Amino acid sequence: MLEFIQLLKQRYQAVLAQQGNESVKTSYQQRIDQLILAEAFIRKGQLIEASQQPLLHMAVVGPTQAGKSSLVNVLLNSNAAGISPLAGYTIHPQGFCNGVSLADCSGLQRYFGRFQQLQQTQLSKDRHDCYSLTENATDSGLLPHGVLWDTPDFDSIDSATYREGVIRAIALADLVILVVSKEKYADQSVWDIMAAVEELHQPTLICLNKLVEGSESIIIQSLKEKWRQARTDEFPEVVSLYYQKPGGLPDWPESRQPLLKQLANKVRLNKHPRFEQELLKRHWQTWLEPVVAEHQALNDWHELVDLMINQAMESYQRDYLNHPHHYETFQLAMTELLNLMEIPGLARILASTRQVLTWPVRQVMKLGRKRLHVSDSSYEIALLNQIAEHTLIQLADKLLDKAEQGDQGPWWRQLNSMLRNQRQDALQDFALAAKNYHLSFQQDVDSAAHRLYYKLQEQPVVLNSLRATRATADAAVIALTLQMGGIGLHDLVIAPAMLTLTSLLAESAVGGYMHKVEADLKQNQFNTVKQALFVESLRLKLLQLPEQLSMTPHFNISPDQLRAAEPQLTEKRHGLRLL
Template sequence: MLEFIQLLKQRYQAVLAQQGNEAVKASYQQRIDQLILAEAFIRKGQLIDAAPQPLLHMAVVGPTQAGKSSLANVLLNSHAAGVSPLAGYTIHPQGFCNGVSVADCTGLQHYFGRFQQLQQTQLSKDRHDCYSLTQNTTDSKFLPHGVLWDTPDFDSIDSATYREGVIRAIALADMVILVISKEKYADQSVWDIMAAVEALHQPTVICLNKLVEGSESIIIQSLKEKWQRARADEFPEVVSLYYQKPGGLPVWPESRQQLLKQLANKVSLTKHARFEQELLKRHWQSWLEPIFAEHQALTDWTELVDLIIKQAMESYQRDYLSHPHHYETFQLAITELLHLMEIPGLARILSGTRQILTWPARQIMKLGRKRGHIADSSYEIALLNQIAEHTLIQLADKLLDKAEQGHQGQQSQWWRQLNSVLRNQRQDALQDFAQATKIYHLSFQQDVESAAHQLYGKLQQQPMVLNGLRATRATADAAVIALTLQMGGIGLHDLVIAPAMVTLTSLLAESAVGGYMHKVEAELKQNQFNAVKQTLFIDSLRNKLLQLPEQLSISTHFNISPDQLRAAELQLTEKRHGLRLL
């Protein structure tokens, strides 16, 4: 699941960089933040699984100038966290080990991923992908043993540049200390972030900072209302913090000295796997919205391709197989039949002539170019290539129609760019189709010869019909035409309309084997239809067309396949270690 979340985040970031619609950009950025949170929370689960005794992590979070670093120093009983009156002073997650050593914090580098661990003094405002871990050398009476994280703000103008560090620090925390001042408690950014992390189930305490005497009761009531609007869980404890004049530090009430240690007892790491699932399921449909749209577009594209292939086959059936003047294949079978029933007496002459005149052709056949001249003159091949070209033209027009009909900008763009890919690949597709057509035509001659053998076998059962055909002048003329065809002197279309061949075909049809001849012709047409459909319009054209969406740029499209999504959704229904969630 971690790999899928990372992939989804990367695709969102790539698409966001090319997105021009401000509303879409805002929505995508929100989803990226959610994906960063989910990725970090999954990594937190791995950290828990890997550690024999996981450390407790506490995060001090809040808006700019709420006093987070100052409170961190109070809780640590030190001056370890740097403070400044300037907004946005802390821009890196800074961890302070309290009662544990830095050496105990194994696995944090894996958790933070691309972020680099540096010394606190090495942190630079020019670089945001880093964090620090510092040993706290003083004793704290407020904190349980663990790591306290001072985090950057999440609401300043510059926070977008270091927001990932904030999210990673919050996801790492087992408990959260929310610091807000009387000036900032009503900011929407506070409640947006608190709503976003509700699924992490972190025990939380709210520190209401920079108070003056007598003002907290009204603010606390307002806080409770805002919490209940943002989250469904119980309203947490609120600690009122007043500044002491010397030093300007907030004062942690002595009556709440044990509060954070008590809060630590509510941490339940054993439920982390379930919380992971809750977080993923909470946002799953929203995250996948553009992927679902692309998958719908893929389904529509498949249906469109199938429709256009169906229309192409209808054209082939109408303009070739069922056309009385264009269907040449069965006439070619008749010429093969003539070789099997050559007229006695004429056979020796024709055979000798064939040996002399067809020697070069026979040599060519040995090189795998059997009947190449027949393929070159075939009306069927020319028609198939025309149908393929017309099919791609129609498809391009329908893609533009889809783009104009698209109500969603992203989906409309998908169709436009697919049309561009089709335009770029059109010539190669037609060339591949033309080559496949020629190969099909030559290989189908085996079916033609098989049909001729079937007819000859039937004629042998009817010797009177066979001898009658041999006795006709039409047969001899047709045999000469057949020989000329073999030599490339005429084309297949000439064969179809040659009077001798027409006469011979008519004689066969009117004979006792006429019914059988029509059956053989029908079977040949059906085999031809199936061969053209499978080898040309499915294997050569349809499959190539269905692969075109894979060439869409991942900088503008997600290109996450249905198989990838199904595998991720299967993981979504299972706990770690393969236990099903009920």
């Protein structure tokens, strides 16, 4: 799941960089933040799983100039956190080890991933993908043992550049200390972030900072209202903080000194797997909206290609297989039948004549190019190439229509552009496949002729009658001329000798069998053309087009990748060991 979340985040970031619609950009940025949070929370689970005694992590979060770093120093009983009156002074997650050593935090580098751990003094405003860890040299009576994180703000203008660090620090936290001032507590950014992390189920403490005596009751009531609007869990404890006049630091109330240690007892790390699934389930459908839309577009493309292929086959059947004047394949079978029906006694004379007349043909056959001239003059081949070209033209028009509909317009437009660029190559490949099909299908033509001849042998009277007709109609010359390429298939279909022979055969005792052979040949031809030309050649090439789309403006996450990730949303997750 972690790999899939990372992939989805990367694709969102790439698509966002190409997006021009401001509302879409805002929505995508929100989803990127959610994905960063989910990724970090999954890493948090791995960190817990790998640790014999997981450390307690506490994060101080809040808007700019709320006094976060000042509160961190109060909690640590030190001046470890740098403070400044300027907004946005802290721009990196800074961890302070309280009662634990740096060696105890060795697993954090794996958690932070591409973020580099640096010394606190090495942190630079020019680089945001880093964090620091520092051992607190003093004893704190307010904090349980663990790591206290001082985090950057999440609401300033510059916060977008270091927001990922804030999210990673919050996801790492086992408990959260929200710091707000009387000026900032009502800001929407505060409650947006608190709503976003509700699924992490972190025990939370609100510190109401920079108060003036007597003002807290009204603000706390308002805080409750804000909390109820943003979240569904119980309103947390609130600590009111007043400034110490000498140092300007907030004064932690004596009565609340054990509060954070008590809050740490509410942490339930063994429930982390369930919380992780809840977080993923909440956002899953929203995250995948553009991915599913692309999958739907891909399905629509497949259906559109199949529709065009079916229409192409309908044209082929109507304009060739079922056309009374254009269907030439069965006539080829009839010419082969003519060769099989040689009159006994004349066969030797005809054979010697053919040896002279058909020498070029025999040479062609030796080269494995039997009847190439037949393919070149075939009406079928010309029609198939015409149908393929018409199919691609229609498909391009359909793509333009799709581009004007819905949110996937760019996907369809780029697909249309790719189709235009590869159209000529597709047609050339189709033409070559059509010629190869036509040559290889001659075996089926010969087989049909032999079936007819074997049937005629069962009817000697009919066979002899046809032989006589064959000789008188000079059909043998037609057969030989066809072999030599002297006439084309279109001439063969309307040749008087062939018409006579076909009519006599149809009216004979084997007429019904002849029609069956012709029907079988047509069906076999239909299936072969569909599979060899329109499915394995044209359709395959068309279905591969989306795989060649540019990765940048599209998510390009396959249905298989999605199917591999989704079971992890519902599989039973065992909690971690009881801590």
